[in-house]
Amino acid sequence: MSFSIRPAVPDDLDRIVLFNQALARETEGRELERGILQKGVNKLLRDPDLGRYFVAEDGDEVVGQIAVTTEWSDWRNGPVWWIQSVYVSRQRRGEGIYRALHEFVREMARAEKAAGLRLYVERDNAVAQHTYLSLGMRESDYRMYEEIWS
Numbered sequence: 729m730s731f732s733i734r735p736a737v738p739d740d741l742d743r744i745v746l747f748n749q750a751l752a753r754e755t756e757g758r759e760l761e762r763g764i765l766q767k768g769v770n771k772l773l774r775d776p777d778l779g780r781y782f783v784a785e786d787g788d789e790v791v792g793q794i795a796v797t798t799e800w801s802d803w804r805n806g807p808v809w810w811i812q813s814v815y816v817s818r819q820r821r822g823e824g825i826y827r828a829l830h831e832f833v834r835e836m837a838r839a840e841k842a843a844g845l846r847l848y849v850e851r852d853n854a855v856a857q858h859t860y861l862s863l864g865m866r867e868s869d870y871r872m873y874e875e876i877w878s
Contacts, residue, residue, distance in 0.1 A: 778852065
């Protein structure tokens, strides 16, 4: 089957929310509160300064997604793009959809003079780690810590 990549639009909101809920369930065993998630996705879709979503589409069906946000790097005098909210529909996995999304974002980041790409991955998600390695990424020298209030 074929698919194409495009920037997400506000009409993609419901599908992206569903994919993000499935992502949290599959990777962290977490149930995200739909109302908060919907507001967050909507804000990102409407304000490109916060970040952007891109979707893989087969006909009228969205079958995968990726989001990017940016972090300013004073060390590199440029933005680092963080890959987030990666999800491919279960029945479409193994078709190269994530690879196409990743390569699309990589080329866009290079064209926009980003300093590089980063992402975080669950420690036990060996499949995702293998995929990222196969795309030329490497494990960082840094360990991520967080303090989340909401």
